[in-house]
Amino acid sequence: MAEILASPPVQYLIFCLGAVVVFLVAYRLGTRKTASPEMESLSGFGNDAAILQLVVEHVHEGLVMQDIYGRIEWSNPAYSRITGYSADEIRGRRPQEFILPSENQLPSEEIADFKYDLTRFRSGVEELIMNQRKNGETFWNQLTFAVVEGTTSDQTKIILICRDVTTQVEHVKELEDARNRLKFQAEHDDLTGVANRSKLSSYLQELVQEKNGTGRKLGIIQFDLDHFKDINDNHGHSAGDAVLRHAAQVLQTAVGDKGLVARIGGDEFIAVIPEPSGADELDSLGKKIMSGLERPITVDRHKLRVAGSVGLVLADTAKVSASALINWADIALYEAKKTGRGRVAWYSDAVGATHRHRRMVMAQLDQDLENSNLTLLMEPQYCFRESKIVGYEVYARWLHPSEGLVDPVTLLSVQEDQKRIARIEMFALQRGLAEIRNLREVSNSPFTMALNLSQASLKSPDFIEALQKLSSDYGIPLEALIVEFDEKIIRFDEKDGLLDAIEALKGIGCKVAIDRFGGGHGGAGQLLHVAANVMKVCPDLVAGLEANCERHQLVQSVLRLADQFGLETVAVGVDTSRQVDVLRALGCKQIQGSAVSAPVSPREAELHVMSFELEENNPPDLAIAKG
Known part of the structure; x- marks a missing residue:
């Protein structure tokens, strides 16, 4: 504000006015003893004095001459225009008696004892002060002081140059308010009103630098909402926004004035707690947040319930950087989600080491995905009716740095690793079609290919087109492709979900199989919604069916149910010849398993299909079904 008010033209004007007034005062003081009151001062000064007097009377700035005790001896008309007081009303009075607003008024004793401190009030000194006009209106008064020293201190005069700068001050205030608003907007999240990532970063950096080397503790609470995408998908983004505001309020209420709350993106929030009392306080805050999130909120007359996962960090600022704190909090949150969601997890050195190992593993997996450096395995499917292998289920496998050949999808999160999963499934699809074509050529048999796909592929808008192109490129008809999906991923209330994707697959000629049927996630009602072609019996049901009466009856019921819906049946996990015999007798159409x-690898599959004969036994005694 002072920079704007003290611009060079204004300073020059004030300097000139000060010079004029000082000159007049000095002249008056010098001639007071020898000249008559009015005429002698002008006759001695000539025409120049009249000109100077004219300037003083018509200038816009108020001019006041005071004695060393602050009493007004003279003022110009501009001062009367600014304050509303005439020269006669204020002569002999101190400005503090009449010009200060009520809230700033001084005690009468302090006014009576006032005397200018010449060590402070020197020529050129400025003050900006709130004053009040005679009519009660307040205004900003910029005072510039000039000192005309007399022979004694009592003869010294103080010249005040007064400027009404209310307009300028209000303009500066508007600029400051606008600057503060812009600063607030730059540092806060528009939707929730809490701090954003930028503000969090600067705040945390300041804390770390301030406390670095002191061994003080710093707490971090990071949380996000579980299955937040489902809220947006099922209730719309306005409901999602309401939930985010609710989550921010819960966090803000829990933390209070103990620290900073920030939204760092999507549905992720962080709270920074400077110098918490200990781990118990952070743990209590984490549970308080979880409890607050559990309270339902009403959006468009619908009650929505949300849950979250919380990661906690308690660290010594002397041993860690701001970026490391954020990273640790992220690791703790990942740990909470990995172990089941809806819980609180702490960062520890062991957790950090596990995460670093996982990051190294994921980096290697990404590199191998980029280079298509995965392994394709093929599991034969045997048809009882045709007494031969009629197709293969294909799998993508990856050579883990320490665990050997693994299913890479089991290492990934369905929610967080959609792109990786889709790339793995695309590898299996493309390489599988190539190997099925090769097996068809060497054996002259129209093998089918089955492939289990997740929502990562099925919900991709380009997947159907890519599938049709690959089918054409490799010369495998779409009718020979069986797309399997686990029954537990189907949600019948999901708009534009997997049911639409399944219908699209059937529309281009692919067959659809419900995998792991009877595993406990779905049931017969699912068959009413999903127009499948094949039912794959869960291996958990097949295991021990030859010796367990109840399991035997359950498999028999599943196979009958499939017949009623006109579905082909494939029993998975068939490992013994006895299981083969029982399934054949129960009317199962196909089997796959170590029996x-x-x-096997594609090369092994070529050799196997040429020489394979299913081991035959005597028909099983189905009396087991009777108990």
Whole structure:
């Protein structure tokens, strides 16, 4: 504000006015003893004095001459225009008696004892002060002081140059308010009103630098909402926004004035707690947040319930950087989600080491995905009716740095690793079609290919087109492709979900199989919604069916149910010849498992299909079904 008010033209004007007034005062003081009151001063000064007097009377700035005790001896008309007081009303009075607003008024004793401190009030000194006009209106008064020293201190005069700068001050205030608003907007999240990532970063950096080397503690609470995408998908983004505001309020209420709350993106929030009392306080805050999130909120007359996962960090600022704190909090949150969601997890050195190992593993997986450096395995499917292998289920496997050949999808999060999963499934699809074509050529048999796909592929808008192109490129008809999906991923209330994707697959000629049927996630009602072609019996049901009466009856019921819906049946996990015999007798159409062959490489599949004969036994005694 002072920079704007003290611009060079204004300073020059004030300097000139000060010079004029000082000159007049000095002249008056010098001639007071020898000249008559009015005429002698002008006759001695000539025409120049009249000109100077004219300037003083018509200038816009108020001019006041005071004695060393602050009493007004003279003022110009501009001062009367600014304050509303005439020269006669204020002569002999101190400005503090009449010009200060009520809230700033001084005690009468302090006014009576006032005397200018010449060590402070020197020529050129400025003050900006709130004053009040005679009519009660307040205004900003910029005072510039000039000192005309007399022979004694009592003869010294103080010249005040007064400027009404209310307009300028209000303009500066508007600029400051606008600057503060812009600063607030730049540092806060528009939707929730809490701090954003930029503000969090600067705040945390300041804390770390301020406390670095002191061994003080710093707490971090990071949380996000579980299955937040489902809220947006099922209730719309306005409901999602309401939930985010609710989450921010819960966090803000829990933390209070103990620290800073920030939204760092999407549905992720962080709270920074400077110098918490200990781990118990952070743990209590984490549980308080979880409890607050559990309270339902009403959006468009619908009650929505949300849950979250919380990661906690308690660290010594002397040993860690701001970026490391954020990273640790992220690791703690990942740990909470990995172990089941809806819980609180702490960062520890062991957790950090595990995460670093996982990051190294994921980096290697990404590199191998980029280079298509995965392994394809093929598991034969045997048909009882045709007494031969009629197709293969294909799998993508990856050579883990320490665990050997693994299913890479089991290492990934369905919610967080959609792109990786889709790339793995695309590898299996493309390489599988190539190997099925090769097996068809060497054996002259129209093998089918089955492939389990997740929502990562099925919900991709380009997947159907890519599938049709690959089918054409490799010369495998779409009718020979069986797309399997686990029954537990289907949600019938999901708009534009997997049911639409399944219908699209059937529309281009692919067959659809419900995998792991009877595993406990779905049931017969699912068959009413999903127009499948194939039912794959869960291996958990097949295991021990030859010796367990209840399991035997359950498999028999599943196979009958499939017949009623006109579905082909494939029993998975068939490992013994006795299981083969029972399934054949129960009317199962196809089987796969180690009784036929374990998953093999494409080259092994070529040799296996040429020489394979299913081991035959006597028909089983189905009396087991009677108990």
